Every structure is written in structure tokens, then in C-alpha cells.
Amino acid sequence: QQPVQSPQAVILREGEDAVINCSSSKALYSVHWYRQKHGEAPVFLMILLKGGEQKGHEKISASFNEKKQQSSLYLTASQLSYSGTYFCGTIKYIFGTGTRLKVLA
Amino acid sequence: DTAVSQTPKYLVTQMGNDKSIKCEQNLGHDTMYWYKQDSKKFLKIMFSYNNKELIINETVPNRFSPKSPDKAHLNLHINSLELGDSAVYFCASSQGFFRNTEAFFGQGTRLTVV
Numbered sequence: 001q002q003p004v005q006s007p008q009a010v011i012l013r014e015g016e017d018a019v020i021n022c023s024s025s026k027a028l029y030s031v032h033w034y035r036q037k038h039g040e041a042p043v044f045l046m047i048l049l050k051g052g053e054q055k056g057h058e059k060i061s062a063s064f065n066e067k068k069q070q071s072s073l074y075l076t077a078s079q080l081s082y083s084g085t086y087f088c089g090t091i092k093y094i095f096g097t098g099t100r101l102k103v104l105a
Numbered sequence: 106d107t108a109v110s111q112t113p114k115y116l117v118t119q120m121g122n123d124k125s126i127k128c129e130q131n132l133g134h135d136t137m138y139w140y141k142q143d144s145k146k147f148l149k150i151m152f153s154y155n156n157k158e159l160i161i162n163e164t165v166p167n168r169f170s171p172k173s174p175d176k177a178h179l180n181l182h183i184n185s186l187e188l189g190d191s192a193v194y195f196c197a198s199s200q201g202f203f204r205n206t207e208a209f210f211g212q213g214t215r216l217t218v219v
Contacts (some may be wrong), residue, residue, distance in 0.1 A: 002149070031203050041195060041210035042148065068116060085146050091203050092161065093138055094146040 001025055003088055003096035012078045013041075020073040020099045022088030031064050031071040032089035042087060042095075051055045056084075078103045108132050111196050111211035116139070119188055119219055126181045126214045128196030134209075136202045137162075137179035139171060140195040144211070154179055188219045213216045 003024040010018050010060040022031065027088045030049050048064035048071060060082070063069045075082055088096040109130045118124050130137065138161075139151040153161035153169045159171070168184040190207060196211040 002147075032205075032208070034208075035148070036146075036148075041212050042208075043210075044207040047205055047207070064134070087148055091205060092150075093153065093199065093202075093208055094150050095140075098146050098148065100146065 002094055003028075004020065004087060005086075005096040005099045007099060008097070009100040009102075011104065012103055014080060015077050016103075018038045018075045018078060018101060020075075020086050020088075020101070022071045022073070022096050026069070026090075027066070028066060028069045028071070029091045031062070032093075033062055033071075033073050034089060034095070035084045037084040038066065045065045061079065074099070080105060106131065107212075108198060109196060109198055109209050109211040111194075111214050113214060114212060115215050115217075116217065117217045120186055120188060122186050123182070123184045124216070125183070126194055126196075126216075128179045128181070128210070128211055130177055130196075130211075132196040132200070132209060134198040134200045135176050136199050137173065137176075138197040138199075138208070139179065139181050140197065142193045143196060144192075150178075151181075153202065160202060175201060183216075186216075188218050190215055191218045 006021045033045040036042040059076045062073045086099045112127045136155045154173045157173045170182045173179045193213045197208045199208045200206045
């Protein structure tokens with residue numbers, strides 16, 4: 001069963017922040033995050049390996065709560081280049097339902 | 106030098122036909138995957154192969170048959186194509202399964218069944 005992401009879609013203005021949540025009904029041993037730009041393949045952002053871990057990638061960071069089987073991706077001061085669909089993924093490379101993010105100028 | 110390559114990039118075919126999509130990776134990975142992405146953008150896993158052995162086979166119609174001749178290749182053959190098979194199919198690879206390594210994706214094959 002694939003993880004559920006929320007929101008399904010979000011529209012931002014440049015410079016605004018967003019949070020994307022990923023929740024699993026099964027145990028999450030780790031969480032991957034990927035971004036897929038329109039018409040392209042998904043590209044890896046980061047992996048969180050243990051509960052409580054937080055990571056950063058430019059102005060994109062994430063946290064992982066292993067007990068709650070949840071992860072969140074934080075995008076701060078969003079840029080036009082952040083537009084795309086974001087997926088969380090499990091250790092078995094099963095991906096979440098996706099969140100479409102659009103950043104407007 | 107493309108890490109994961111799929112052919113063809115576009116495929117338009119009629120209902121009832123049989124078609125194949127090829128995937129090759131030059132990363133030395135031992136695990137490969139097929140995903141189907143529909144118009145709603147869901148990235149649904151279909152199959153996973155580790156060292157040429159099938160390890161994940163999601164609820165996929167029998168008309169879909171993966172074949173892995175070696176660790177660097179994972180092809181997808183589809184029999185009796187239906188309208189609902191229209192989607193973008195992605196191949197991916199990683200080093201190890203259940204090992205928390207980055208997955209690399211091919212550029213996708215857009216299949217249109219008419």
C-alpha cells in the first residue's frame with residue numbers, strides 16, 4: 001500500500017513556504033523524497049534513515065517521525081524551479097500519492 | 106552517457122496489439138523496477154527485480170510480463186493492449202533492495218493505445 005501525501009496540490013508565490021506530508025499505514029524504516037518536473041523523470045532529493053532525522057538540501061529540508069510513520073518535506077522561500085510533483089518513497093521504492101507544487105512569479 | 110535508458114520514448118499503438126519497452130542501466134546496479142504513471146500522476150510500482158529475480162509483483166494484469174536477461178536490462182512486454190494501458194512507464198534502478206540507496210529513473214515511455 002502506497003503512502004498518502006497531503007496536500008494533493010499546492011500553489012505558492014515565489015518566496016512563500018510550503019510543507020508536504022507523507023503518511024504510511026505500514027512501518028516506515030526510512031523515507032526517500034523525489035521531485036518530478038513536468039515531462040521529466042523523478043529525481044532524488046534525499047533519504048532520511050532514522051526517526052528524528054532531519055536533512056537539508058538547499059532550501060528544502062525534511063523530517064522523519066518513525067513512530068508516527070510520517071515524514072514532512074519543507075520548502076522555504078520557494079523558487080520557480082521548485083515547481084513539480086513531489087513523491088515520498090519507502091525502503092521498497094513504493095512511492096506516495098504525490099503532491100503537485102506550482103510556484104508562481 | 107545516460108544512466109538509465111528506455112526505448113522507445115513514445116509508443117502509439119492500436120488496441121489488441123503486443124508491444125515491448127526496453128530498459129538498460131549502466132550504473133552497475135543489481136535492482137531494477139517498472140512503474141506506471143497515469144494521468145493523475147500516481148507513480149505505481151509494477152515489478153521489482155533483484156539480481157534477475159522477481160521480488161515485487163504488484164497487482165498487475167497477466168498481460169504484462171517483465172523479462173530480465175541480465176542485471177543491466179529489464180524489459181516489459183505487454184500483450185493485448187487496452188485503452189487503460191495508456192500511461193507513462195518508467196524504468197528505474199538502485200543498488201540493492203531494502204538498502205536505502207538512491208533510485209535512478211529512465212526518461213519514461215509514453216504509451217498511447219488508440
